[in-house]
Amino acid sequence: MVDIATRVWNHKWKIDPIVRSLIDTDFYKLLMCQSVFRNRPDTRVTFSLINRTKSIRLAELVDEGELREQLDHIRSLRLTRGESTWLRGNTFYGKRQMFTPAFMEWFENLSLPPYHLEKKDGQYELTFEGTWPEVMLWEIPALAVIMELRSRAVLRDMGKFELQVLYARAMTKLWEKVEALKPVEGLRLADFGTRRRHSYLWQDWCVQAMMEGLGESFIGTSNCRIAMHRDIEAIGTNAHELPMVYAALAEGDEALRQAPYDVLADWHEEHDGNLRIILPDTYGTKGFLEGAPDWLAGWTGIRVDSGDPAVGAETAINWWKSRGEDPSEKLIIFSDGLDVEKIKELHGQFSDRVRVSFGWGTMLTNDFKGLVAKDALVPFSLVCKAVAADGRPTVKLSDNPNKAMGPAEEIARYKRVFDVGDQTAMKVTV
């Protein structure tokens, strides 16, 4: 039987909204947002969407009107009562009331600020300006909207069964990954694929397939809405935007050198246990760790997000040893450019020396490579980053010079201040 009401209801939508909830975002965004709301609520920032894969000409693929409708729809969203209840009442990382009443009250009244959209050279220039806590919440939904509109554009002319077979192939491909990972003893793996997912429904499917296929080895998802709906752990800690904005705001070189530690000092006050994860690569991992205060060595773990991951992990292990810490009690989270072979390789290499876990992104939730004609769904590298704070440009270096962002003279200054020597360039695919 057709459910008539459902069908009529579906017809009433002017669009098929991609992002339908303010918590269809990464958990670490909300954690960072609360930290920013507490520590830097009035900082004004600009976030900008950047397609690093110039060969994908987004403005030719994706209709501007459709993009505006999707973005306008996101601006109309408010935190629902059930979402608020979940954020207030749920246990995150073993802790009740992770989000303070003051933050929740602010979040309950939030609507996302305006966006600015232009076409240029076959690409979209999409920027968001306003106070940091508001603007930062645009990052994930903006990326998810562009990614899914691109998927829809590519799939538009396909037949019904052709589409079903496409998803059948994608399911088969994912399940083969699940089957390859199932025998890996002691594996701990989370979904970090919200920002570059093929679509919301596909991410939700991937998460459920991992729940069934990997059981205990699948430890949760970064996506709050999916975590809530599927009753699993929401996973994530912090990201580059914190040191990038703190650094941009720093007055002079000495303050700049201190900025990344200031971020973690604030975080240290707010969080403990498994939320104390260092992301050391914003301005070069090596220099960051060498200059780090001793209290940071007491933190639970390090997230390796750029450069050669095995080198990053060895650097972390050696650093803990040099500070008198026992690496076997520490956690290394790998979250850059992962797929099955890399996960198995890193797990084999490090799991008997440190605790290891994986945040699996694009190749989990958007691996449609080879599944459509002309490989039109091949993953590409789209980011949405803070580019300015209180009128000053931000800079990111990372452990891969191909991921560096910011004005050339500022990059040069940061390299000098943070004493970043030679870096090995690695290809950025996603």
Next chain:
Amino acid sequence: MVDIATRVWNHKWKIDPIVRSLIDTDFYKLLMCQSVFRNRPDTRVTFSLINRTKSIRLAELVDEGELREQLDHIRSLRLTRGESTWLRGNTFYGKRQMFTPAFMEWFENLSLPPYHLEKKDGQYELTFEGTWPEVMLWEIPALAVIMELRSRAVLRDMGKFELQVLYARAMTKLWEKVEALKPVEGLRLADFGTRRRHSYLWQDWCVQAMMEGLGESFIGTSNCRIAMHRDIEAIGTNAHELPMVYAALAEGDEALRQAPYDVLADWHEEHDGNLRIILPDTYGTKGFLEGAPDWLAGWTGIRVDSGDPAVGAETAINWWKSRGEDPSEKLIIFSDGLDVEKIKELHGQFSDRVRVSFGWGTMLTNDFKGLVAKDALVPFSLVCKAVAADGRPTVKLSDNPNKAMGPAEEIARYKRVFDVGDQTAMKVTV
């Protein structure tokens, strides 16, 4: 939204019926049934289910209670008003009123006769006795029930996503076949896969995928219910059971030799055009054609259903030539052991010399080989055949000695009467 009524309704079923309609059967069964109803309505026959793949121990896989419930459900079925309307009103092979009012009235009042079921040596002995027109309609539903119960038994312990991935893999596999056949110019292909299908829903999916993927090259299905629901052609003409029963009823060797021609003489009166298809292999193609009356050479085509298909096709072409017929106006239907490579090969070999079409069975609707652990869904060879008529055993020889059926002394007699010389044995997989 959940449709509550649908959910509650689904709960009310004691079983999930496999065969839900008396026209969930092959079209040629109905054509033959009408012919039998007209010419031999009182002949008493026994049909028997035979699993030629002894390694598949059906009685250990399939629960007897479940099997009885499914068979009892089939006995409870009556032709519905809509089905009757379709059979009475539809155009089959370009002809209106294919089914006579007398036949339709009989069919509208039909319920299938009792069955007899026993377990023996890990197999089911399933037999049907009664008048020919009634009993013959058991063949297809009985096969479909056993095939699908076997599928269900194998899938019983699989997880929800594991199942979804299994069907994703099956869809992908089928679609690859569709894509491989799409470029074949002038291809004409029908679904003949009802009897050995994985399940009803899967056959229905395969048909729809072929409709979308092959367009005009997909000419229809043997399954009446699917033809009706999907608004496509119902395809089929006649089968071995006609000569087998006619032969069993023949008094003496001379009448036996004539029996296969008597069948087609009756058919000649009833049908013309594309329904005049000779199935010559019941007692050896070569002898059948050599002894055939001239009016048979005027028929539209020949179906090649056993032996090496290329040899069968050459035999047919040479026979037409020897009778002064133009092979390029004739139709050869291949319907035995087909898969993509064989279809492409035969099409390439014969389509510029005769009209060619394909009736694709098991490897279309039940190719789950390699898709589950221990290959537990590998196709197997299940048949349901007339084994006796008015108390006498039936015999089938075909062009493959591995497909011969009947008591040894009767097989020997038939070989003598029909002058069947040496035959090449070919492996029977499905």
